[in-house]
Amino acid sequence: MLKKRIIPCLDIRDGRTVKGVSFVNLRDAGDPVELARAYADQAADEIVFLDITATHEKRKTLAPLVEKIANAINIPFTVGGGISTKEDVSVLISSGADKVSVNTAAVLYPALITRLADSFGSQCIVVAIDAQLIDGEWRVCINGGRKVTTVRALQWAEEAMQRGAGEILLTSVNSDGTKEGFSTDITSAVSDRVNIPVIASGGAGTMEHFRKVFEETACTAALAASVFHFGEILIPDLKRYLQKNNINVRL
Amino acid sequence: MIAILKYNSGNIMSVRVALKRLGHDAVITDDPDIISSAEKVIIPGVGEAASAMRHLREKGLDRAIVSLRQPVLGICLGLQLMCASSEEGDTEGLGIFETQVRRFPDGARVPHMGWNDFVSLGDVPLFKGVETGDDVYYVHSYYAGVNGNTIAVCDYGLPFSAAMRKDNFYATQFHPEKSAATGARILKNFTEL
Numbered sequence: 001m002l003k004k005r006i007i008p009c010l011d012i013r014d015g016r017t018v019k020g021v022s023f024v025n026l027r028d029a030g031d032p033v034e035l036a037r038a039y040a041d042q043a044a045d046e047i048v049f050l051d052i053t054a055t056h057e058k059r060k061t062l063a064p065l066v067e068k069i070a071n072a073i074n075i076p077f078t079v080g081g082g083i084s085t086k087e088d089v090s091v092l093i094s095s096g097a098d099k100v101s102v103n104t105a106a107v108l109y110p111a112l113i114t115r116l117a118d119s120f121g122s123q124c125i126v127v128a129i130d131a132q133l134i135d136g137e138w139r140v141c142i143n144g145g146r147k148v149t150t151v152r153a154l155q156w157a158e159e160a161m162q163r164g165a166g167e168i169l170l171t172s173v174n175s176d177g178t179k180e181g182f183s184t185d186i187t188s189a190v191s192d193r194v195n196i197p198v199i200a201s202g203g204a205g206t207m208e209h210f211r212k213v214f215e216e217t218a219c220t221a222a223l224a225a226s227v228f229h230f231g232e233i234l235i236p237d238l239k240r241y242l243q244k245n246n247i248n249v250r251l
Numbered sequence: 252m253i254a255i256l257k258y259n260s261g262n263i264m265s266v267r268v269a270l271k272r273l274g275h276d277a278v279i280t281d282d283p284d285i286i287s288s289a290e291k292v293i294i295p296g297v298g299e300a301a302s303a304m305r306h307l308r309e310k311g312l313d314r315a316i317v318s319l320r321q322p323v324l325g326i327c328l329g330l331q332l333m334c335a336s337s338e339e340g341d342t343e344g345l346g347i348f349e350t351q352v353r354r355f356p357d358g359a360r361v362p363h364m365g366w367n368d369f370v371s372l373g374d375v376p377l378f379k380g381v382e383t384g385d386d387v388y389y390v391h392s393y394y395a396g397v398n399g400n401t402i403a404v405c406d407y408g409l410p411f412s413a414a415m416r417k418d419n420f421y422a423t424q425f426h427p428e429k430s431a432a433t434g435a436r437i438l439k440n441f442t443e444l
Binding site: 001005040067076096097120122195196221250 | 262264265268269271272297298299357358359360361362363364365366367368386388390391392406407426428429430431432434435
């Protein structure tokens with residue numbers, strides 16, 4: 001049976017791991033290669049690396065780091081942050097990334113998704129959606145969550161799928177950094193609307209939060225950062241807890 | 252020397268570094284002569300079937316591959332290219348395995364992406380040291396059904412070939428190079444065939 005995936009996310013700035021609380025107030029949490037290796041050893045199912053400042057500062061120098069990571073770990077990993085062209089993707093994939101995630105550029109130029117899927121295959125194109133609940137409506141944010149658009153998250157998820165996205169990484173901006181749990185309502189709505197894998201993100205604080213998002217939504221993976229980075233939740237403990245609660249995971 | 256077949260533009264570095272971790276150097280090449288003289292050949296799993304087949308034909312690699320006598324391992328798309336045909340781009344394949352590659356039916360969440368197990372059919376040298384129930388990493392939207400060449404079965408709404416074998420040709424639908432310790436063991440077994 002296909003297992004629910006647990007994915008640590010390493011936010012990267014200047015080659016170091018950081019974690020933003022609601023995307024600001026950054027704290028340094030170590031060397032990404034060492035952290036990645038530690039997570040792979042702990043049976044993390046995948047790892048996501050996001051250069052969170054890339055869009056804002058137009059930095060695209062992840063390739064050497066990606067190559068080091070590819071040499072260090074034997075599980076799949078995704079790289080995102082500031083990706084806006086086919087060339088960006090080509091560099092990251094040839095450096096050893098298994099998937100790339102696109103966010104702002106895809107919202108601004110949706111045809112980018114089609115072009116990337118046609119060139120590299122849907123399986124390696126993740127569309128990251130930062131969703132914020134505003135006046136009862138989940139809207140898409142861009143530029144690392146800093147700018148709210150008029151695009152509706154649910155419709156955007158569906159369009160991304162139709163354009164060839166292989167996976168959706170859905171982050172609730174409202175929950176991100178709060179440690180009060182995933183936003184199960186939008187996660188559930190998006191997971192039901194699309195027929196591709198959905199990663200729930202934003203708000204993980206306890207093991208119970210993971211159980212809840214897997215029980216209450218059809219998401220296929222859950223992502224978190226600081227609870228893992230600072231050892232508040234250990235992935236092996238989390239997986240044993242989930243298995244005890246009849247959620248299939250890889251131990 | 253292990254040759255990794257180069258085609259299209261996907262991530263083939265992963266296979267090379269996975270072999271390197273096992274102490275094997277590999278060359279990435281699309282030269283039919285180098286492929287033919289390699290001790291072992293790996294056809295990695297990247298790209299789209301129809302364009303990959305076009306590339307193989309243009310380079311004369313299709314004829315070179317089917318005439319190989321050394322151990323060959325197809326991974327993911329590599330497995331699918333070794334079949335008779337694929338619904339992806341409606342293309343003929345290399346025809347090593349007689350089966351056809353189909354898309355997962357509507358209703359399944361595709362790609363089938365993530366860790367899933369497989370059941371080995373009989374005593375398969377490729378899976379020496381691998382326990383039933385061990386998980387490996389899959390990411391694919393097309394599959395080869397269970398057929399006479401199937402040596403391992405996975406289930407995703409329907410049963411499909413997790414691995415196939417015909418003579419010196421082996422193939423896995425999953426990615427051993429991305430499947431942690433279990434995958435490393437399978438790659439090691441392949442290098443020891």
